[in-house]
Amino acid sequence: MNQHTPRVGLFVTCLVDLMRPGIGFASVKLLEDAGCRVEVPEAQTCCGQPAWNSGDRADTAALARQTIEAFEGFDYVVGPSGSCISQLRKYPQLFADAPEWLARAEKLATRSHELTSFLVDVLGREDVQARFEQPVCYHDSCSGLRELGVKAQPRALLASVTGTALREMPESEVCCGFGGTFCVKYPEISTRMAGDKCASIRASGAPVVLGGDLGCLMNIAGRLRRLGEPVRVYHVAEVLADMADGPAIGEEER
Amino acid sequence: MQSQAHRFKPRAVEALHNETLQQALAKAKGGFIDKRAAAIQEIPDFESLRQRGETIKEHTLAHLDVYLEQFEAQLLRQGGQVHWAEDARDATRVIADICREADAKRILKAKTMAGEEVGLNEALEEAGFEIVETDLGEYIIQLAHEPPSHIIAPAVHKTREEITRLFDRVHHGLEEVRLREVPDLVDEARQVLREKFLSAEVGISGANLLVAETGSVTVVTNEGNADLSMTQPRVHIVIAGIEKLVPTLEDAGTLLRLLGRSATGQAMTAYTSLVTGDRREEDPDGPVEYHVVLLDNGRSRMLAGKYRDMLRCIRCGACMNHCPVYGSIGGHAYGWVYPGPMGAVLTPQFVGLDEAYDLPHACTLNGRCKSVCPVRIPLPDMLRSLRDDQFEARITPARTRWALKLWGWVARRPRLYHLGARLASRLLANLGRGSIQHLPGAGGWTRGRDFPLPQGETFQQAWKRQKEHRGER
Numbered sequence: 001m002n003q004h005t006p007r008v009g010l011f012v013t014c015l016v017d018l019m020r021p022g023i024g025f026a027s028v029k030l031l032e033d034a035g036c037r038v039e040v041p042e043a044q045t046c047c048g049q050p051a052w053n054s055g056d057r058a059d060t061a062a063l064a065r066q067t068i069e070a071f072e073g074f075d076y077v078v079g080p081s082g083s084c085i086s087q088l089r090k091y092p093q094l095f096a097d098a099p100e101w102l103a104r105a106e107k108l109a110t111r112s113h114e115l116t117s118f119l120v121d122v123l124g125r126e127d128v129q130a131r132f133e134q135p136v137c138y139h140d141s142c143s144g145l146r147e148l149g150v151k152a153q154p155r156a157l158l159a160s161v162t163g164t165a166l167r168e169m170p171e172s173e174v175c176c177g178f179g180g181t182f183c184v185k186y187p188e189i190s191t192r193m194a195g196d197k198c199a200s201i202r203a204s205g206a207p208v209v210l211g212g213d214l215g216c217l218m219n220i221a222g223r224l225r226r227l228g229e230p231v232r233v234y235h236v237a238e239v240l241a242d243m244a245d246g247p248a249i250g251e252e253e254r
Numbered sequence: 255m256q257s258q259a260h261r262f263k264p265r266a267v268e269a270l271h272n273e274t275l276q277q278a279l280a281k282a283k284g285g286f287i288d289k290r291a292a293a294i295q296e297i298p299d300f301e302s303l304r305q306r307g308e309t310i311k312e313h314t315l316a317h318l319d320v321y322l323e324q325f326e327a328q329l330l331r332q333g334g335q336v337h338w339a340e341d342a343r344d345a346t347r348v349i350a351d352i353c354r355e356a357d358a359k360r361i362l363k364a365k366t367m368a369g370e371e372v373g374l375n376e377a378l379e380e381a382g383f384e385i386v387e388t389d390l391g392e393y394i395i396q397l398a399h400e401p402p403s404h405i406i407a408p409a410v411h412k413t414r415e416e417i418t419r420l421f422d423r424v425h426h427g428l429e430e431v432r433l434r435e436v437p438d439l440v441d442e443a444r445q446v447l448r449e450k451f452l453s454a455e456v457g458i459s460g461a462n463l464l465v466a467e468t469g470s471v472t473v474v475t476n477e478g479n480a481d482l483s484m485t486q487p488r489v490h491i492v493i494a495g496i497e498k499l500v501p502t503l504e505d506a507g508t509l510l511r512l513l514g515r516s517a518t519g520q521a522m523t524a525y526t527s528l529v530t531g532d533r534r535e536e537d538p539d540g541p542v543e544y545h546v547v548l549l550d551n552g553r554s555r556m557l558a559g560k561y562r563d564m565l566r567c568i569r570c571g572a573c574m575n576h577c578p579v580y581g582s583i584g585g586h587a588y589g590w591v592y593p594g595p596m597g598a599v600l601t602p603q604f605v606g607l608d609e610a611y612d613l614p615h616a617c618t619l620n621g622r623c624k625s626v627c628p629v630r631i632p633l634p635d636m637l638r639s640l641r642d643d644q645f646e647a648r649i650t651p652a653r654t655r656w657a658l659k660l661w662g663w664v665a666r667r668p669r670l671y672h673l674g675a676r677l678a679s680r681l682l683a684n685l686g687r688g689s690i691q692h693l694p695g696a697g698g699w700t701r702g703r704d705f706p707l708p709q710g711e712t713f714q715q716a717w718k719r720q721k722e723h724r725g726e727r
Contacts, residue, residue, distance in 0.1 A: 040714070183699065
C-alpha cells in the first residue's frame with residue numbers, strides 16, 4: 001500500500017536559527033526518521049511573539065501574515081519550541097476583522113505542532129534510535145506545558161533512548177524566569193527565578209537538564225554557568241536525534 | 255491607600271535583597287501550593303466545580319443590576335440598611351457618619367480588602383476613632399504600620415522572629431527578643447484582642463459573598479474574629495464591592511467550596527457565617543443596627559469593558575500563591591492593595607495604566623495563575639491586553655516602541671533579516687567560545703547570567719549549504 005508521506009514545513013524559530021542550528025538539524029533528522037518530507041521555507045523569520053507580548057498588534061499581524069504565507073501548502077508546520085508554536089496558534093486572535101486572513105490563520109493554527117507532541121500525538125511514534133549515557137532531568141517550559149499540553153510526549157520519547165534515565169526535578173513545571181523580554185526588563189527577578197530553577201535541577205541529582213525551548217534553556221544554562229554548576233544543558237531534540245555529542249548550550253568545546 | 259505601583263522596580267529589587275522577607279516567602283510558598291493540590295484531589299471533579307463557579311459569576315455579572323436590587327430589597331426587609339458608595343470618598347464618609355452617630359470611640363475591624371481599597375483605617379483614624387484589627391495577620395501589620403502583602407495572609411511576609419519582636423515591643427515595652435512558639439504568640443494576641451472585642455461600639459467587616467435571594471452576607475475566617483465583630487458591638491457595618499453578589503444560597507455554597515480549597519487548601523474555611531439582617535427579638539446577640547455599604551469604585555466601568563472577567567475574582571489568592579514572580583518579591587512590591595497576578599490586572603483599573611506601568615509587564619506569561627484560578631479568569635491574557643492598551647496609549651516607552659517597529663520592519667524582509675542574522679551570529683561567535691560574562695548592550699541579561707554564544711553559522715545558512723550538497727549527490 002502506498003502510504004502518503006507527510007510534507008512538513010519546519011518552523012525553525014529565530015533563536016535556533018541564530019544561536020544553535022544543531023537543534024534545527026536534530027529536528028529535521030527526527031522528522032525524516034519518522035517518515036516525513038521536511039522543507040524549511042526561507043521566507044520565515046520570527047513568529048512575532050516579542051511584538052505580541054509587548055502590545056504591538058500591528059507588527060504582530062504583519063509577521064503573522066508573512067508566516068501564514070510562508071507555510072501555506074504544507075501538511076504540517078512543526079517547530080522545536082512550544083512557545084513559538086503556541087504563538088502560531090494564536091494568530092486567529094489577530095484577524096477578527098479580516099475574514100480571509102482569519103480563515104488562513106485558523107488553517108495554520110490547526111496544522112501547527114510542537115516537535116515532540118507532533119511525533120507522539122500526530123505520528124504515533126513512541127521510540128527513537130538514540131543513545132545517551134547520562135541520567136537527565138526535564139524542565140517543562142510554560143507555553144508548551146500549559147498552552148499545548150506538552151508533558152508526557154518528551155518523556156515518552158526519552159524513555160526509548162538507550163542508556164539514560166529520567167530523574168524528575170521538584171517543581172519541574174515552575175517558570176525558569178525567561179519570559180521573553182521579561183528576562184531583560186526585570187533582570188533581578190528573572191535571575192532569582194533562574195536561580196530557583198537551578199536549585200531544583202541540583203535537587204534532581206541529574207548531571208544533564210533537557211527542555212523543549214531554547215529561550216528557557218539559554219536562561220538556565222546562563223545561570224548555571226554563572227553559579228559555576230557543572231550541569232549540562234541540551235534541547236531534548238538533540239538527545240532524541242542522537243546529536244548531543246557536541247558541546248552543551250553555553251559550553252566550550254571539550 | 256496611596257498607590258506606590260509606579261515604584262515597582264526599585265521595590266522589587268529591595269524585596270529580593272530583604273533576607274527575612276525571602277525566608278518568610280520561601281516558607282509560605284510550598285505550604286499553600288501543596289495544601290491546595292491535596293485539597294482538590296479530594297473532589298472527584300474539581301474541574302467541573304471550577305466551571306460552575308465561572309458560570310455562576312458570569313451569570314451574576316450579566317444581570318448585576320437585577321441582583322443588586324434584589325439584594326437591597328431583601329436586606330431592607332431583614333432590617334438592614336443599604337448605602338451605595340460611588341468611590342472611596344463616598345464609602346469612608348458614609349462609614350465615618352455611621353460611627354459618629356453611634357457615638358463610637360473604638361471600632362473593631364475584621365479583614366476587608368474593600369476597606370483597604372478605600373483607605374478605611376486612615377480615614378477613620380483621621381476622624382478620631384480608634385481602629386482595632388481583629389484578624390491576627392492584619393493585627394500584626396497594623397502594629398508594624400504596614401499594608402497587607404497578601405489578600406488572605408496579610409502578614410505572610412513576616413517571620414516568627416519579627417512578630418515576636420513586634421509583640422514584645424508593643425505589648426510589653428521590651429526591646430530584647432524572647433523567641434516564642436507560634437501558639438504562645440497567638441494566645442498573646444488573643445488576650446489583647448479579647449479586651450478590645452468587649453469594649454467596641456462598632457464592628458466593621460468585609461464580605462466574601464452577598465446573597466441576593468436572602469439578603470445575606472457571607473464572611474469566612476479561620477479565627478472567628480469576623481463573627482465576634484459582627485455579634486458583639488451594637489452597630490455592624492459591612493463594606494463590599496458590588497461584584498461580590500451571587501444569586502442564591504446554593505451558588506454561595508459552590509463558591510465557598512472553591513474558595514477554601516483554592517486559598518488555604520481547606521475543604522471549608524474554619525468559620526463560615528451567614529448574616530441576614532440585624533438582631534431579631536428572639537436573638538440572644540447581634541447588632542441592633544446593621545449597615546451594608548456597596549462599593550462601586552470603578553467596578554461598573556470595568557463591567558462594561560474588556561477587563562470584566564476580572565470581576566469574577568473571589569479573592570482566594572491562589573494566583574499569587576502560584577506566581578513565581580510574587581514568590582520572589584512578595585506583595586508589597588506591587589505597591590497597592592491587590593498584589594500578584596490579580597493585582598497586576600486590578601491595580602491599573604483603579605490607579606491608572608500610567609501609574610501602574612510595570613505591573614502588566616512584571617509577568618513571564620507562564621500561565622500558572624490561570625491554571626489554578628477557581629473561576630477561570632484568563633489572567634495572563636488580560637495582562638497582555640493591558641500591554642496592548644499601554645502601547646496604543648503610547649505609555650510604552652518610545653525606545654521600546656521604536657525597537658519593536660525596527661525589529662518588525664527587518665523581520666518582514668526575510669532576505670535582509672537572514673543577512674542580519676548571519677552577521678549577528680558571526681559577530682557574536684567572534685567574541686569567544688561557549689559563554690561570556692559580559693555582552694556589550696545586554697547588561698540586563700549578563701548581570702546574573704552568562705550569555706551562551708552561537709556557533710557562528712545560522713541554521714538557514716547551513717541548511718542551504720547542506721541542501722545544495724544533497725542536490726549534488
